[in-house]
Amino acid sequence: MDNLIIEATKYTPEIKFDAENNQLELTGETYPENTAEFYAPVFSWLDEYLEQIEDNMVTVNLEINYFNSSSSKVLMDMFDKFEETVNEGKKITLNWIYDKDNESALEYGEEFQEDLETLKLNLMEKSQ
Amino acid sequence: MVKSLQDINSDFCKHKVFLSFSGPLSQDLTVEMGEILKTKMKLEGATISTILKVFSIMVEVNHNIIHYSAEKAFKNGITTEQGKTGCGIITIGQEKDTYYLMAGNLIEKSSVLKLKDSLNKLISMDSQELKKFYKEKRKQGPDADSKGAGLGFIEIARKVSCPLEYDFRDVENDLAFFSLKTIV
Numbered sequence: 001m002d003n004l005i006i007e008a009t010k011y012t013p014e015i016k017f018d019a020e021n022n023q024l025e026l027t028g029e030t031y032p033e034n035t036a037e038f039y040a041p042v043f044s045w046l047d048e049y050l051e052q053i054e055d056n057m058v059t060v061n062l063e064i065n066y067f068n069s070s071s072s073k074v075l076m077d078m079f080d081k082f083e084e085t086v087n088e089g090k091k092i093t094l095n096w097i098y099d100k101d102n103e104s105a106l107e108y109g110e111e112f113q114e115d116l117e118t119l120k121l122n123l124m125e126k127s128q
Numbered sequence: 129m130v131k132s133l134q135d136i137n138s139d140f141c142k143h144k145v146f147l148s149f150s151g152p153l154s155q156d157l158t159v160e161m162g163e164i165l166k167t168k169m170k171l172e173g174a175t176i177s178t179i180l181k182v183f184s185i186m187v188e189v190n191h192n193i194i195h196y197s198a199e200k201a202f203k204n205g206i207t208t209e210q211g212k213t214g215c216g217i218i219t220i221g222q223e224k225d226t227y228y229l230m231a232g233n234l235i236e237k238s239s240v241l242k243l244k245d246s247l248n249k250l251i252s253m254d255s256q257e258l259k260k261f262y263k264e265k266r267k268q269g270p271d272a273d274s275k276g277a278g279l280g281f282i283e284i285a286r287k288v289s290c291p292l293e294y295d296f297r298d299v300e301n302d303l304a305f306f307s308l309k310t311i312v
Contacts, residue, residue, distance in 0.1 A: 010159045031187050033155040033194055033212060066180065068187050069279035076266050103177055115263055 001052065004045040012038055013064065019049055024060045031068035039074050046078070050085045058090075063097040063126065065105065072108075079112060083119040095122045145221035152201030152213040158190040165220065169227070181287040181312045182220065182227050188280040189218065189231035189308065197233040198303055223311070226289065232307040240296050240304050247294050247308075250285040258286050284310060 001019045008014035013028035032038040060082065067075060082092050096112065098105035106123060113121040140148060147165055149157070162183055169179045197214030216233030235243070253261065262282045269278075285292055293309040 010163075011155065031158075031191075033158070033191055066184065068184065068191065069283040070191075072283075073266050073269070073279060101176055102180070104180060111259070111263065115267065 001049060004042065006042075015042060017042075017045060017049070022053065022056045022058045024058065025063075026061070027063045029066045030064060030071040030074075031066065032071070035068075035070040035074055043078075043081075046081060050081070050090070053085075053090055055091065058092045060092060060094045061097060062095065065099065065102060067108075075112065076115065079116055079119065079121070083116055086119045092119065093122070094119060095124050097124050097126050099126050140219070140221075143219075143221050144223065145219045147220040148218065150217040152215050153190050153193050153218075154213045155194070158187060158194075161190070161218075162186060174227075178227065178312060182229060185229050185284050185287050185310050185312065186218070186220065188284050189216075189229065189310075192280055193218075193231065193233045196235065198236050199234045226311050228309060228311045230307065230309045232305060234299060234303050235306045237298065237302050237304045240306075243306065244294075244296065246281060247292060250281060251291045253285070255286070258282060262286060284308075288312060 003019050004015060004017035006012070006015040008028045011029060011031050013026050013030050016023075016025040016027075018024070062075075064075075079094070082094055086092050096109035098109055100106075109121060109123045113123065146168065147161065149161060165186060166179055166183055169182065174182075193216035194212055194214045197216050199215040201213050201215055214233065216231060218229070218231050220227065220229045222228070250258065250261075262279060265279055265282060288310045290311040295305075295307040297305045297307075299305050
């Protein structure tokens with residue numbers, strides 16, 4: 001299946017979803033004025049991708065410095081989707097990478113972690 | 129008329145307003161206002177955490193104005209190169225050792241009661257209750273009349289260091305002017 005590559009803008013993150021290497025990366029800031037519109041193609045790609053991963057090990061790296069309230073909902077929906085996939089017996093490693101100078105980035109990661117039941121969100125300090 | 133501009137300016141100076149905008153807001157403007165806000169606060173020695181709090185309140189109020197202001201710059205939902213717009217006013221300033229941000233826009237009178245209720249509810253909550261409410265809403269999904277996640281005001285309430293202040297004033301016919309003050 002094709003990779004999904006979306007370049008970053010000032011208010012949307014860089015998306016590098018590599019289906020071949022099972023490596024999904026989302027990096028940057030996210031505060032589009034119309035979140036649903038921006039993320040629709042991302043979710044349809046994910047649906048198709050997660051359907052066919054079989055027993056491959058998938059790594060998801062999220063490095064988000066800032067997200068607005070509607071992007072927060074999108075991220076939660078994305079994590080719920082990963083959690084459902086893991087509950088089907090598939091393998092996903094989910095990493096939340098934060099900058100230690102930005103104390104709220106760690107806090108946000110912890111809040112997402114609290115809302116996931118079976119999927120572990122690994123909080124990782126960004127290496128300088 | 130031309131003299132009144134100086135009155136407005138000295139009023140802003142008196143209230144230590146360092147960034148203001150009045151008119152049709154767009155996503156691009158939000159980004160540019162954010163850039164200048166972050167640069168200015170950084171030069172003043174504000175911490176990353178304070179800068180991000182003020183910036184994120186600005187993003188939420190701007191998006192509220194873009195989506196919900198009853199005053200549109202262009203009739204019949206005409207979209208411009210800048211995408212969706214809505215009219216409002218934003219002022220950001222300093223007060224003692226805090227930053228404040230005020231935002232105002234016209235809304236339909238019919239939505240005043242509901243908005244007042246939700247703001248009062250947020251004002252009555254402490255930080256743990258706000259966190260719980262935010263997470264519940266985030267799991268649950270938005271109300272039918274929301275254009276985003278319905279989390280904007282909760283997000284704002286979680287960032288402020290003093291309770292939110294608001295005002296509603298009848299303007300004309302079916303419209304009221306909604307003002308919000310936030311302090312970080």
